[in-house]
Amino acid sequence: MTEKKAITETGWNFDNSYARLPKSVFTRQDPTPVRSPKLIILNDPLATSLGLNVEALQSNDGVAVLAGNQIPEGALPLAQAYAGHQFGHFTLLGDGRALLLGEQITPPGERFDIQLKGSGRTPYSRRGDGRAALGPMLREYIISEAMHALGIATTRSLAVVTSGETVIRETGQPGAILTRVAASHLRVGTFQYVSNWGTAQDLQALADYTLQRHFPEVDADENRYLFLLQEVIKRQAGLIAKWQLVGFIHGVMNTDNMALSGETIDYGPCAFMDAYDPATVFSSIDMHGRYAYGNQPPIAAWNLARFAETLLPLLHEGEEQAVELAEDAISDFTELYHRNWLAGMRGKLGIFNEEQEDESLIEGLLNMMQKYSADYTNTFRALTFDKPEDTVLFGATEFAQWHELWQARLARQQEPKASSHQLMRVSNPALIPRNHRVEDALEAAVKQGDYSVMERLLDVLSSPYEHSPEQADYSTLPALSTSPYRTFCGT
Numbered sequence: 001m002t003e004k005k006a007i008t009e010t011g012w013n014f015d016n017s018y019a020r021l022p023k024s025v026f027t028r029q030d031p032t033p034v035r036s037p038k039l040i041i042l043n044d045p046l047a048t049s050l051g052l053n054v055e056a057l058q059s060n061d062g063v064a065v066l067a068g069n070q071i072p073e074g075a076l077p078l079a080q081a082y083a084g085h086q087f088g089h090f091t092l093l094g095d096g097r098a099l100l101l102g103e104q105i106t107p108p109g110e111r112f113d114i115q116l117k118g119s120g121r122t123p124y125s126r127r128g129d130g131r132a133a134l135g136p137m138l139r140e141y142i143i144s145e146a147m148h149a150l151g152i153a154t155t156r157s158l159a160v161v162t163s164g165e166t167v168i169r170e171t172g173q174p175g176a177i178l179t180r181v182a183a184s185h186l187r188v189g190t191f192q193y194v195s196n197w198g199t200a201q202d203l204q205a206l207a208d209y210t211l212q213r214h215f216p217e218v219d220a221d222e223n224r225y226l227f228l229l230q231e232v233i234k235r236q237a238g239l240i241a242k243w244q245l246v247g248f249i250h251g252v253m254n255t256d257n258m259a260l261s262g263e264t265i266d267y268g269p270c271a272f273m274d275a276y277d278p279a280t281v282f283s284s285i286d287m288h289g290r291y292a293y294g295n296q297p298p299i300a301a302w303n304l305a306r307f308a309e310t311l312l313p314l315l316h317e318g319e320e321q322a323v324e325l326a327e328d329a330i331s332d333f334t335e336l337y338h339r340n341w342l343a344g345m346r347g348k349l350g351i352f353n354e355e356q357e358d359e360s361l362i363e364g365l366l367n368m369m370q371k372y373s374a375d376y377t378n379t380f381r382a383l384t385f386d387k388p389e390d391t392v393l394f395g396a397t398e399f400a401q402w403h404e405l406w407q408a409r410l411a412r413q414q415e416p417k418a419s420s421h422q423l424m425r426v427s428n429p430a431l432i433p434r435n436h437r438v439e440d441a442l443e444a445a446v447k448q449g450d451y452s453v454m455e456r457l458l459d460v461l462s463s464p465y466e467h468s469p470e471q472a473d474y475s476t477l478p479a480l481s482t483s484p485y486r487t488f489c490g491t
């Protein structure tokens, strides 16, 4: 299927399978060249794993590709069409400031989307300028790479280049382009677009493409499209559980930001929770807490129901039967999610086997953490190292009781204490990208052109489970502030 392409010195080896889909799902569009591209950061390990040559990528020609000023051989830039429910309201969207160059075929034959974000206007730009500012692109770079290091499926960041141009947001900001790497950029919103504006054939072609790309193991004898729905549900159940387990708040779980691959996508207003509180919201535009930490699982189910709706004509020719199949699949999400979450929580508490009361043990801890505003990450870390005195819970009567119950629970399993400790070490990160640390890194980078703060932060975030003394500084909490931390849809 993959055409043979000449491999350039940089190692780019493009195919563009998306361009073989019906024309209604994309528009061919070249990037708009920028004035003077400058490489700010390059992800060397990721580049190498993609089969790219780091030195060649850093050369003028290499950077020109990352800026959209040159199109490498075999690439066929295009803007993807998609729609989406944004805060519940259905809207026509599409890549308004991003272009898919194609898929890099790595030496072992894997396929990854290479997308430039901030590469100029497209037919889907609406009133936008098609550009991105340096701060939000570096923020996406930092947090997506931190998520990857935490072991959470995510789009990756290959590079950020500045454009030498100013973009106007509230003030003038340095313009930048992020190179995003993804298993694909197929979203729930891609299906919503085709379901609304494409033909039945377009929808089937898109579903077949998605199956081939992400679920090639589909059995010829089964209902392929039901399988697609069930597999997407499974991946999301696993993904959202992982978000909850590390306290990640996506912030803008619109249907256009749910990737069918099961990767986390769109790092605009996301942030990690400090003190445990299910009502935590960081996004400045999320007035009613639709995307609060505790709402993420039901919102994922809601988004998946929108996905299922698009598949109805493919699930069964009878409408009633199709709806029944879709409803059954969607109703599995809650149970699947819960199973993933519970398994992860057991790991965070060093528990290997299953007991009926585990859930109430976990809830007991979370309730106390909420009551005393205990830091989510640091509480689990303190328990990992058996240092309850490091938490604000220490001293509370209910904590002493809970601790006793927990210790008794650990004593009831066969595994020795050392094994529990080891399980907790690999289940509880010492480090998350703390909001104040990310802000400090961005401020130094954008305001002073000093990238050293960000580089050091990226370095420690690359091994979040290491629990080394050198990292200790990065797990301290921000100074108390009267105004809560706020994020903005990154532009």
Ligand SMILES: Nc1ncnc2c1ncn2[C@@H]1O[C@H](COP(=O)(O)OP(=O)(O)OP(=O)(O)O)[C@@H](O)[C@H]1O
Pocket: 093, 094, 095, 096, 097, 098, 124, 125, 126, 127, 128, 129, 130, 131, 132, 256, 257, 265, 266, 267, 268, 489, 490, 491
């Ligand atoms: N400056 C801009 N110019 C044109 N379109 C834009 C601009 N900023 C955002 N958009 C478009 O608005 C929509 C919502 O934006 P949002 O910030 O959620 O996405 P994004 O961060 O640009 O993209 P992605 O979801 O791919 O990470 C998207 O369709 C996006 O392409």
